[in-house]
Amino acid sequence: MIDKTRLRNGRLFDLIMSGDEAAKMITNGMTVACGGFTSTGCPKVVPLALARAAENASCPKITLLSGGSVGPEVEDELARVGVIVRRAPGTRAAYRHMIEAINSGDIAYYDYHFSHMAQMVDYGFLGPIDMLIIEATAITPDGHVIPTTSIGAAPIYARHAKKVIIEVNTTQPLELEGIHDIYIPERPPRRNPIPIYRTGDRIGTSHIEVGMERINAIVESEPVEPLSKFAEPNEESKRIAKHLIDFFRSEIRAGRLPQKLLPLQSGVGNISNAVLTGLVNSDFKRLEFFTELMQPAVTDLIEDGKVKVVSCSALPPDPRVTERLRKDPERYRDSIVLRPLDISNHPEVIRRLGVIALNAALEVDIYGHANCTHIMGTRMVNTIGGSGDFMRNGYLSIFTMPSTTKNDAISRIVSMVSHVDHTEHDWHVLITEQGVADLRGLSHRERA
Amino acid sequence: MIDKTRLRNGRLFDLIMSGDEAAKMITNGMTVACGGFTSTGCPKVVPLALARAAENASCPKITLLSGGSVGPEVEDELARVGVIVRRAPGTRAAYRHMIEAINSGDIAYYDYHFSHMAQMVDYGFLGPIDMLIIEATAITPDGHVIPTTSIGAAPIYARHAKKVIIEVNTTQPLELEGIHDIYIPERPPRRNPIPIYRTGDRIGTSHIEVGMERINAIVESEPVEPLSKFAEPNEESKRIAKHLIDFFRSEIRAGRLPQKLLPLQSGVGNISNAVLTGLVNSDFKRLEFFTELMQPAVTDLIEDGKVKVVSCSALPPDPRVTERLRKDPERYRDSIVLRPLDISNHPEVIRRLGVIALNAALEVDIYGHANCTHIMGTRMVNTIGGSGDFMRNGYLSIFTMPSTTKNDAISRIVSMVSHVDHTEHDWHVLITEQGVADLRGLSHRERA
Numbered sequence: 001m002i003d004k005t006r007l008r009n010g011r012l013f014d015l016i017m018s019g020d021e022a023a024k025m026i027t028n029g030m031t032v033a034c035g036g037f038t039s040t041g042c043p044k045v046v047p048l049a050l051a052r053a054a055e056n057a058s059c060p061k062i063t064l065l066s067g068g069s070v071g072p073e074v075e076d077e078l079a080r081v082g083v084i085v086r087r088a089p090g091t092r093a094a095y096r097h098m099i100e101a102i103n104s105g106d107i108a109y110y111d112y113h114f115s116h117m118a119q120m121v122d123y124g125f126l127g128p129i130d131m132l133i134i135e136a137t138a139i140t141p142d143g144h145v146i147p148t149t150s151i152g153a154a155p156i157y158a159r160h161a162k163k164v165i166i167e168v169n170t171t172q173p174l175e176l177e178g179i180h181d182i183y184i185p186e187r188p189p190r191r192n193p194i195p196i197y198r199t200g201d202r203i204g205t206s207h208i209e210v211g212m213e214r215i216n217a218i219v220e221s222e223p224v225e226p227l228s229k230f231a232e233p234n235e236e237s238k239r240i241a242k243h244l245i246d247f248f249r250s251e252i253r254a255g256r257l258p259q260k261l262l263p264l265q266s267g268v269g270n271i272s273n274a275v276l277t278g279l280v281n282s283d284f285k286r287l288e289f290f291t292e293l294m295q296p297a298v299t300d301l302i303e304d305g306k307v308k309v310v311s312c313s314a315l316p317p318d319p320r321v322t323e324r325l326r327k328d329p330e331r332y333r334d335s336i337v338l339r340p341l342d343i344s345n346h347p348e349v350i351r352r353l354g355v356i357a358l359n360a361a362l363e364v365d366i367y368g369h370a371n372c373t374h375i376m377g378t379r380m381v382n383t384i385g386g387s388g389d390f391m392r393n394g395y396l397s398i399f400t401m402p403s404t405t406k407n408d409a410i411s412r413i414v415s416m417v418s419h420v421d422h423t424e425h426d427w428h429v430l431i432t433e434q435g436v437a438d439l440r441g442l443s444h445r446e447r448a
Numbered sequence: 449m450i451d452k453t454r455l456r457n458g459r460l461f462d463l464i465m466s467g468d469e470a471a472k473m474i475t476n477g478m479t480v481a482c483g484g485f486t487s488t489g490c491p492k493v494v495p496l497a498l499a500r501a502a503e504n505a506s507c508p509k510i511t512l513l514s515g516g517s518v519g520p521e522v523e524d525e526l527a528r529v530g531v532i533v534r535r536a537p538g539t540r541a542a543y544r545h546m547i548e549a550i551n552s553g554d555i556a557y558y559d560y561h562f563s564h565m566a567q568m569v570d571y572g573f574l575g576p577i578d579m580l581i582i583e584a585t586a587i588t589p590d591g592h593v594i595p596t597t598s599i600g601a602a603p604i605y606a607r608h609a610k611k612v613i614i615e616v617n618t619t620q621p622l623e624l625e626g627i628h629d630i631y632i633p634e635r636p637p638r639r640n641p642i643p644i645y646r647t648g649d650r651i652g653t654s655h656i657e658v659g660m661e662r663i664n665a666i667v668e669s670e671p672v673e674p675l676s677k678f679a680e681p682n683e684e685s686k687r688i689a690k691h692l693i694d695f696f697r698s699e700i701r702a703g704r705l706p707q708k709l710l711p712l713q714s715g716v717g718n719i720s721n722a723v724l725t726g727l728v729n730s731d732f733k734r735l736e737f738f739t740e741l742m743q744p745a746v747t748d749l750i751e752d753g754k755v756k757v758v759s760c761s762a763l764p765p766d767p768r769v770t771e772r773l774r775k776d777p778e779r780y781r782d783s784i785v786l787r788p789l790d791i792s793n794h795p796e797v798i799r800r801l802g803v804i805a806l807n808a809a810l811e812v813d814i815y816g817h818a819n820c821t822h823i824m825g826t827r828m829v830n831t832i833g834g835s836g837d838f839m840r841n842g843y844l845s846i847f848t849m850p851s852t853t854k855n856d857a858i859s860r861i862v863s864m865v866s867h868v869d870h871t872e873h874d875w876h877v878l879i880t881e882q883g884v885a886d887l888r889g890l891s892h893r894e895r896a
Contacts, residue, residue, distance in 0.1 A: 088889070108891035113840075113873050123843065124704045125876070125888045188710055188802020188843055193641030256572045262636055347841060348796035354636020369868060384873050392561075392840065393795060395571065395636055420817060420868035425561050425832050428573070440573045441536070443556035 002220050006138045006168050015218045019049035022165050022217040026050055026131055028060040033121075033157035035134030035208075037341055038293055039071035040317040041150030043133040043167045045221045051077040061085045065121065065129070067152025067313070067341040068114050068292070068385060069095075073223075079107060088126070089117040090385050111373070114292060115345035115389040118153035121160060122187065132161035134208070135221065136168050137176045143212035147180055147338070148172040149322075150314035155182050155208050155340050164214045167221040173322055175329035178206050180338045185346075196349045199263045199288040200309035200337055233274035236402050239433040240271065241278020244358075244400065247429065247436050248284075251396075257356075263290035263311075265350075265390045267359040273297055275358060275400055280306055290355050292344050292386040294336070299324065302335045311337045313344040345389040357394030359387045361401050361422075363412045368424030368439060370399060371417040384421050397427035403434050450668050454586045454616050463666045467497035470613050470665040474498055474579055476508040481569075481605035483582030483656075485789055486741055487519035488765040489598030491581040491615045493669045499525040509533045513574065515600025515761070515789040516562050516740070516833060517543075521671075527555065536574070537565040538833050559821070562740065562834040563793035566601035569608060570635065580609035582656070583669065584616050585624045591660035595628055595786070596620040597770075598762035603630050603656050603788050612662045615669040621770050623777035626654050628786045633794075644797045647711045647736040648757035648785055681722035684850050687881040688719065689726020692806075692848065695877065695884050696732075699844075705804075711738035711759075713798075713838045715807040721745055723806060723848055728754055738803050740792050740834040742784070747772065750783045759785045761792040793837040805842030807835045809849050809870075811860045816872030816887060818847060819865040832869050845875035851882050 007013055023046050026032055036042025051073075054060065063086035064078065072095060078084050080097035089112035091098045101107040112120060120126050134154050136145045147154065148169050158164065183204030186192060195203050233241070251257040261284060266272050276297045280287075289298060289310040296316040301307040303324065315321050315338070325332045343349065350357075361370045373384055391397040404411050412432075430437040455461055471494050474480055484490025499521075502508065511534035512526065520543060526532050528545040537560035539546045549555040560568060568574050582602050584593045595602065596617050606612065631652030634640060643651050681689070699705040709732060714720050724745045728735075737746060737758040744764040749755040751772065763769050763786070773780045791797065798805075809818045821832055839845040852859050860880075878885040 086889075086891075102891075108894055110889060110891050111873060116873075120888065124702065127889070188800070189706065190645075191800050191802065192645060193643070193796070193800065195641070197638075197640065254572070258637060347799060348641070351795060352636070352639045352641065354639065384871075388840075388871075388873055392836075420871055421873070423832075423836075423868055423871070425559060425564075425836055425869070440568070441534075441558060441575070443534075443550075443558050446556055 002168050002170060005174055006170065007218070008139060008141045009143060009212065011212065012139055012143070012215070012218055015215055017217050017219060019045035019219050020053065022046045022219050023049035023053050025163065025165065025216060026060060026062065029062070030060070030130040031063040031065065031127055033129045033132045033153070033161060034064065034066040034070050034074055035132065035147065035152055035154030035157065036066070036070055037068045037150040037152035037314045038317070040314055041135055041148045042066070042070040042074055042152070043135045043221070044071060044073040044223045045167050045219050046133050046165055047074040047078055050083060051081045054081040054083050059083055063087070065126065065157070067117060067154065070152070082106070088112060089114065111384050113345070113384060113388045114341045114386040115347060118156040118340065118342040119185070121153070122156045129157055129161040131163050131165065132157045133165045133167065134158070136166050137172045137174060139166060139168070139218070140207055143210055143215055144207040145210050146177050146207050148176060151180060151182070151338055151340050152313060153341055155184050156342070158208050158210050159184065161214065163216045164210050165217045165219065166215060167219045169221045169223070171222050173326045175325050178333045179336055180206050182206070182208050182340060183343055184340070185342070194343065194346055194348050197352070199290050199311050199353060202337060233277055236433045237271055237274030238278060240400050240402070240431055241275045243431050243436050244275055244398070245279060245282050247431065260284070260286055262354045262356050262395055263288040265289070265291040265355050265357045265394070266295055267387060268293050268295070269360055271360050271400055271402070272358065290350070290353055292341065302332070307335070309335055309337070311339060311344060313339055313341040345386040347389060347393040350390060350393040354395035355390060355393070357390035357397045359391060359399055361399045361412070363414050363417050364399060364401070364430055365414050365417040369417045369420045370422040370427065371419045373421050374419035388422065391422050392426045396429065398429045398431060399427060400431045403432040450616050450618060453622055454618065455666070456587060456589045457591060457660065459660065460587055460591070460663070460666055463663055465665050465667060467493035467667050468501065470494045470667050471497035471501050473611065473613065473664060474508060474510065477510070478508070478578040479511040479513060479575060481577045481580045481601070481609060482512065482514040482518050482522050483580065483595065483600055483602030483605065484514070484518050485516045485598040485600035485762045486765070488762055489583055489596045490514070490518040490522055490600070491583045491669070492519060492521040492671045493615050493667050494581050494613055495522040495526055498531060499529045502529040502531050507531055511535070513569065513577070513605070515565060515602065518600070530554070536560060537562065559832050561793070561832060561836045562789045563795060563837040566604040566788065566790040567633070569601070570604045577605055577609040579611050579613065580605045581613045581615065582606065584614050585620045585622060587614060587616070587666070588655055591658055591663055592655040593658050594625050594655050596624060599628060599630070599786055599788050600761060601789055603632050604790070606656050606658050607632065609662065611664045612658050613665045613667065614663060615667045617669045617671070619670050621774045623773050626781045627784055628654050630654070630656050630788065631791055633790070642791065642794055642796050645800070647738050647759050647801060650785060681725055684881045685719055685722030686726060688848050688850070688879055689723045691879050691884050692723055692846070693727060693730045695879065708732070708734055710802045710804050710843055711736040713737070713739040713803050713805045713842070714743055715835060716741050716743070717808055719808050719848055719850070720806065738798070738801055740789065750780070755783070757783055757785070759787055759792060761787055761789040793834040795837060795841040798838060798841040802843035803838060803841070805838035805845045807839060807847055809847045809860070811862050811865050812847060812849070812878055813862050813865040817865045817868045818870040818875065819867045821867060821869050836870065839870050840874045844877065846877040846879060847875060848879045851880040
């Protein structure tokens with residue numbers, strides 16, 4: 001139920017309508033931007049209403065922008081009914097309709113580094129934003145938005161959007177207020193440093209600036225958050241994790257890493273989650289994460305004090321997080337900073353903090369090129385996402401992957417990758433279940 | 449003649465010796481670092497003496513590190529006589545012996561982004577530095593080095609070197625003092641922003657910190673600086689330049705670039721030089737360059753006020769620059785800031801300032817991958833140099849190249865490049881003599 005704790009300006013109540021009514025505001029040819037990142041914290045009701053309308057009536061064709069990949073309600077449903085004709089900057093392998101439409105050419109898709117997407121819009125390189133749909137915990141008296149569990153590129157999209165539809169998700173705890181840190185970099189030629197000096201630094205506001213005049217609709221939203229499941233770590237993943245921890249220890253002994261490591265970034269997926277679980281079962285303490293998506297495993301670690309602070313652009317789709325936040329909001333607001341995706345992934349900050357980047361690759365070749373997105377070079381299965389931001393700018397950049405796939409039938413270490421997302425110049429170490437390949441200071445031939 | 453204006457501590461005179469004597473200090477198995485970047489400002493006498501000694505006596509085998517490529521005396525002569533067994537991070541297509549030895553596998557070569565090289569050494573990733581050879585205009589009373597016409601990675605190498613040999617180049621004007629800006633970033637986890645807010649900001653000292661106790665030899669050096677020649681712009685290059693300027697004008701009209709543009713980076717070579725000449729014959733005024741190597745054409749422009757300020761890591765090998773510096777030192781120290789290569793190419797600063805990156809490619813494919821270094825995928829002809837630093841982090845990243853090579857027999861736009869240095873995610877616009885391909889917001893298929 002939407003009440004005054006959620007809508008803090010009386011005039012906002014006049015704008016409440018159903019998702020179906022709001023969806024009618026999205027018309028043919030529009031560039032529509034979505035707030036949020038991953039399936040949590042992105043708008044759900046209006047996109048689903050738009051998909052229903054498109055099936056039953058004339059189907060508007062839109063360009064869909066977001067910060068990174070968003071939920072299946074937005075991407076996959078709209079792709080299925082043919083609403084999307086242009087899409088950036090990322091999607092997910094699991095979104096079957098979206099991937100099919102991209103690979104068939106029905107959707108013109110361009111994949112940018114997550115740290116570049118918002119600034120491309122801010123610079124005016126991708127045209128005007130006709131409509132922004134954004135999920136909110138609450139709206140301030142001035143019409144500004146307190147986001148929910150993710151941010152994505154919403155702050156810059158809100159700066160440029162002609163109209164804004166807000167989905168107020170009443171299942172999200174009001175205690176989320178204060179966890180966000182909204183900061184928009186200035187534009188060149190007069191631009192100051194991003195003033196983040198430590199992982200947990202707060203440099204902005206707790207709301208996204210929208211203002212009363214551009215809010216066109218408010219829709220109540222109560223969807224249950226999806227819960228992402230990761231496979232239990234198998235023997236192979238556990239071996240990868242063990243090699244990684246041994247490698248960290250030897251770097252500490254050699255004086256190349258501090259005792260408490262440096263802020264960690266970790267990609268998403270079963271392997272990464274297994275690696276993370278291995279890491280947190282180790283004796284490392286007071287770990288810091290400077291990452292784009294907080295992994296589910298990290299929430300337990302905040303509870304038992306293993307993790308000191310997490311900077312990210314999205315909380316995991318895990319109800320335990322919101323439960324714990326409700327119980328002890330002060331602690332969680334101290335331990336977690338939710339940032340816009342162009343800040344969580346900013347090269348300047350990643351390099352300054354000395355982030356250790358941990359990502360998974362599909363295949364790596366003997367020259368050191370890595371492919372993370374395309375099977376056989378042309379079939380898109382994944383987005384480059386933030387991996388380029390972190391691998392290029394990390395203090396240490398590490399790929400983790402099993403050495404084979406398809407039950408050992410296909411080697412992932414090949415003579416030449418079929419698509420290149422990371423060049424040989426961009427990363428340092430490869431860890432498989434077989435061991436550690438430390439490529440720092442090695443030539444092509446030695447790497448091979 | 450070395451005098452007190454060059455050696456400002458009396459004890460330094462006791463260390464003067466010949467290049468042959470100093471070269472004997474370089475022994476088998478050493479990691480030797482060279483100051484400087486390109487053929488100007490790098491040490492010449494001691495490397496040539498080492499090459500002579502290696503031909504006549506037992507040949508030491510060394511690892512040679514520098515900031516970027518250095519002069520032929522260092523790289524190519526030492527490669528010819530077999531002194532170098534390991535080399536990073538860059539070399540030049542013109543260095544026949546070096547390229548042959550790399551392609552045959554006699555030299556283990558690793559190519560890093562220029563902005564990464566110094567920090568790899570600072571982090572201890574490439575092992576200890578046994579010896580640094582550096583060219584100086586003068587040495588301060590405390591034993592610190594005032595460099596000559598380039599810097600490279602010398603400041604961080606000087607921090608780590610066990611011993612230092614200094615070549616004092618008495619042909620370089622003392623007026624160079626004050627043109628350099630030496631700054632070493634802190635190491636994570638406690639690191640502050642690089643405090644460069646404008647192209648010409650000075651943030652460091654005018655000398656490289658060495659100290660009396662590590663100086664092992666001082667060698668007088670009087671080599672004449674080489675003069676690089678670029679071909680006169682041909683019709684094709686002029687057309688590329690015209691398309692570029694038209695593109696800038698249309699970006700200004702669209703409000704996506706300020707009237708006086710943004711700081712420019714320009715790669716090195718005939719095409720880039722032609723593009724630059726075209727640009728400076730246009731009506732743009734008070735241009736700024738934030739680049740790694742100052743192009744010869746830029747010096748004329750400082751004279752007639754077309755260029756306001758240049759930040760770079762190397763002056764062009766052009767005697768007019770030093771002549772003009774001698775005549776009007778204050779003006780040139782105001783117009784030029786010589787920085788370490790990891791600062792001239794730093795992602796943080798490039799992105800903050802909104803640099804427009806202009807680079808040449810060997811070939812570009814229909815997916816947007818670009819190859820700048822390898823002909824046919826395996827034969828190394830060039831280094832990635834700073835192009836990755838600038839293309840990835842630029843406000844606008846533009847490749848310029850003729851659409852064909854070998855007298856129109858071979859197209860440079862191919863279905864798949866044989867080696868990838870820049871991925872599709874990293875750049876925006878391709879300009880050939882045929883026109884402008886603006887890839888912002890286009891999908892793979894549309895790019896093709």
